Amino acid sequence: xNRSLKMQLALGILAAGWQAYARPAAAPAxxxxxxxxxxxxxxxxxxxxxxxxxxxxxxxAGVEVVWQRGPAGSPEAHASEQTASTAAWRQTPDxxxxxxxxxxxxxxxxxLPGALGYSLPDAKAGAQATVFYDRIExxxxxxAISVSALLGHAMAHEIGHVLLGTxxxxxxxxxxxxxxxxxxxxxxxxxxEFTPSQRAAIRERLLTRLARN
Numbered sequence: 001x002n003r004s005l006k007m008q009l010a011l012g013i014l015a016a017g018w019q020a021y022a023r024p025a026a027a028p029a030x031x032x033x034x035x036x037x038x039x040x041x042x043x044x045x046x047x048x049x050x051x052x053x054x055x056x057x058x059x060x061a062g063v064e065v066v067w068q069r070g071p072a073g074s075p076e077a078h079a080s081e082q083t084a085s086t087a088a089w090r091q092t093p094d095x096x097x098x099x100x101x102x103x104x105x106x107x108x109x110x111x112l113p114g115a116l117g118y119s120l121p122d123a124k125a126g127a128q129a130t131v132f133y134d135r136i137e138x139x140x141x142x143x144a145i146s147v148s149a150l151l152g153h154a155m156a157h158e159i160g161h162v163l164l165g166t167x168x169x170x171x172x173x174x175x176x177x178x179x180x181x182x183x184x185x186x187x188x189x190x191x192x193e194f195t196p197s198q199r200a201a202i203r204e205r206l207l208t209r210l211a212r213n
Contacts, residue, residue, distance in 0.1 A: 027062055027203070028062075029059065029062050029063065029064035030062055030063055030064065030203060030206050030207065030210060031064045031066060032058075032063050032064065032065055032066065032098075032099065032206065033066045033068055033097065033098035033099070034065055034066070034067055034068065034098060034099045034100070034101055034159070035068050035069075035070050035076065035098055035099070035100045035101070036051065036067050036068065036069050036070070036101050036102075036103075037069075037070050037071075037072060037074060037076070037077035037100070037101070037102040037103070037127070038069070038072060038102075038103050039072050039077060039078075039102055039103060039104050039105065040103045040104060040105035040133035040134070041072075041105070042103065042133060042151075045148075046147055046148045046151065047103075047148075049146075049148035049149070049152065050148045050149075050151035050152040050155060051065075051067050051152065051155075052152065053148065053149050053151075053152025053153065053156075054152040054153070054155040054156040054159065055067070056152075056190070057152070057153060057156035057174060057192075057193060057194075058156055058159065058160075060193045060194060060199065061160075061163075061194050061198070061199040061202040061203065062199065062202075062203050063163070063202065063203075063206060068098070076100060076125075076126060076127075077100075077102050077127065078126075079125055079126025079127065080120070080123075080126050080127060080130075081120055081122075081123035081124055081125050081126050092124070093209075093212055094122075094123070094124050094209075095124075095212075095213065096124075096213070097210075097213035099128050099129065099159060099162055100126065100127045100128050100129070101127065101128070101129045101130075101131070101155060101158070101159060102127045102129075102130050102131070103130075103131045103133050103151070103155075104130060104131070104132055104133065105132075105133050105134045106134060107132045107134070107135070114178065115132070115135075116131060116132055116135055116136055116139075116150075116154040116157075116179075117129065117130050117131035117132055117154055117155075117157070117158045118130055118158070119158045119159075119161035119162050119167060120162075121161055121162045121164070121165050121166060121167065122165075128162045129155070129158035129159050129161070129162055130158065131151065131154045131155055131158060133151065136150050136151050136154055139184070142184075144181055144184040144185055144188065145184040145185070145187055145188040146188070149187060149188055150184065150187065153174060153187045153192060156174060157174055157175060160174065160175055160194060160198070160202070161175075163202045163205060163206055164198060164201055164202060164205065165205055170195060170198070172195070173192065173193060173194060173195045173198070174187075174192045174193055174194055175194065175195070175198060179192075
């Protein structure tokens with residue numbers, strides 16, 4: 001075997017090995033049902049686009065969202081579990097095989113100032129994630145990002161809290177506590193996502209949730 005052929009074979013083996021490690025097969029997506037309640041009377045187009053954007057962000061963590069939209073008058077949409085504070089309560093798993101997200105309007109200005117929503121990761125009934133549409137709408141009309149894209153990212157952020165099992169925030173990415181104009185621009189371009197460690201944690205916790213239910 002001549003030297004040139006040996007080098008080509010060696011390079012071929014090296015390239016094949018590099019591709020095997022550089023491009024691992026993606027893990028199968030984990031399907032998650034989410035009950036979505038629009039209590040803000042949003043236009044169907046805006047809600048469709050927001051749900052699509054939230055699903056896209058969650059897909060980067062290996063989560064396939066199945067939206068199930070419910071009527072605004074559903075008791076589940078208006079329930080809010082605020083008693084999940086004791087360690088014993090947190091140790092009791094949520095037996096529901098779905099999450100509940102609601103979109104509100106006219107949330108009091110003095111409550112949670114500056115927040116676009118809140119989450120209750122330990123809730124056993126009612127909504128686990130709530131988003132404030134009347135705070136999102138003016139930000140989305142400022143020009144940096146569309147209303148539907150910002151709403152979708154806000155939904156993904158609050159759902160992220162539930163899937164991660166914590167209300168803590170990160171210094172960067174979609175789980176930042178406060179977003180500024182650079183974050184809105186990144187979100188508009190589809191670059192505001194979960195960090196690698198958050199993606200791994202979301203998959204691990206969701207696997208446990210799905211196995212339990």
